[in-house]
Amino acid sequence: MKTIQLGKLFGLPISIAPLAFAGSLILWIGLSLIALYGIKLPLNTSILLGLSATLLHWLWELIHCLGHSLAAKQTGYPMNGIMFGAYGLFALTKYPKDEPELPPFTHIRRALGGPIINGILSIVLYFLLPLWSGNWYWLGLYVLFENIFVYTLQVFLPLGFNDGSTILNNLRKR
Numbered sequence: 001m002k003t004i005q006l007g008k009l010f011g012l013p014i015s016i017a018p019l020a021f022a023g024s025l026i027l028w029i030g031l032s033l034i035a036l037y038g039i040k041l042p043l044n045t046s047i048l049l050g051l052s053a054t055l056l057h058w059l060w061e062l063i064h065c066l067g068h069s070l071a072a073k074q075t076g077y078p079m080n081g082i083m084f085g086a087y088g089l090f091a092l093t094k095y096p097k098d099e100p101e102l103p104p105f106t107h108i109r110r111a112l113g114g115p116i117i118n119g120i121l122s123i124v125l126y127f128l129l130p131l132w133s134g135n136w137y138w139l140g141l142y143v144l145f146e147n148i149f150v151y152t153l154q155v156f157l158p159l160g161f162n163d164g165s166t167i168l169n170n171l172r173k174r
Contacts, residue, residue, distance in 0.1 A: 002018070003015040003016060003018075003083055004017075004018075008065065009062075009066075009082075010040075010069065011028075012069060012079060012080070012081055012082055013080070013081040013082075013139050014081070014082050014083075014084070015082070015083045015084070016083070016084040016173050017043045017083060017084065017085030017086065018085065019085045019087075019088045020088065020139075021085075022088055023085065023087070023088025024054055024058070024088040024089075026088070027050075027054045027057060027089060028050045028051055028053075028054040029050070030050075031049070031050035031053045031054060031142070032046045032047050032049070032050030032051075032110070033046070033050075034050075035049045035050055035065045035138065039135075039138055041135055041138075045135050049135060049136075049138065049139050052139055053139055053142050053143070056139070056142075056143050056146075057089070057146065059084060060086065060118065060121070060146060060147055060150075060151060061084065061090060061091045061151075062082070062091070063117060063118065063121060063123050064091070064112065064114040064115075064117065064118050064151050065079075065082045065091050065093050065114065066117070067113040067114040067115070067117030067118065068110055068111070068113040068114040069082075069093070069113070070113055070117070071110050071111075071113025071114075071116070072093075072095070072110045072113065074109070075106045075109050075110060077097075077099060077106060077110070079093050079094060079095055079103060079110075080094050080095060080096050081093075081094035082094065083109045087161070090160060093114075093116055095148060100153040104148025104170035104171070104173040104174050105170075105174075106149065107169075107170040108122050108166070108170050108171070109168055110166075111155070111163040111166040111167050112155065112163070112167070113168075114151065114163060115151060115153075115154070115155045115163055118151035118152045119145050119146050119147075119152040122148045122151075122152055125140070125143060125144045125147060126144060128140070129141065129144055154165055171172075
């Protein structure tokens with residue numbers, strides 16, 4: 001899969017797979033339709049909120065990956081990149097291909113870095129939610145729920161490609 005190089009952030013090369021554009025468009029349309037038909041907001045507001053929610057989704061994805069990066073650095077086995085667009089809507093954290101066999105605890109610690117930072121962010125968002133007024137309240141509620149369920153609590157639901165799977169697989173090795 002050919003990726004587009006975006007540059008570096010905190011020393012990590014950032015790239016994006018073409019599938020991210022399709023995933024973003026689908027997410028934007030889906031969230032706009034939910035705002036339009038589910039919440040009954042005007043079309044222009046629905047489109048704006050859908051776009052805002054999509055952009056915030058990628059921000060939370062970046063923060064999640066940076067949490068993994070911080071945890072990986074602390075273990076002494078750092079990441080070497082982030083690629084947006086895995087499965088269309090997620091990012092992959094990249095590690096060196098020549099990395100030695102690591103103990104299970106190291107993998108678990110690196111996997112917990114993202115959910116921990118999103119868990120902290122969820123607490124902050126919870127207390128800031130009353131400040132989101134009018135139609136923006138729905139956007140605040142969406143980002144709170146996304147941070148709680150997609151980025152934090154997913155550690156308890158191994159899906160084969162997420163942090164929960166990494167943790168479960170390495171708990172079995174112990």
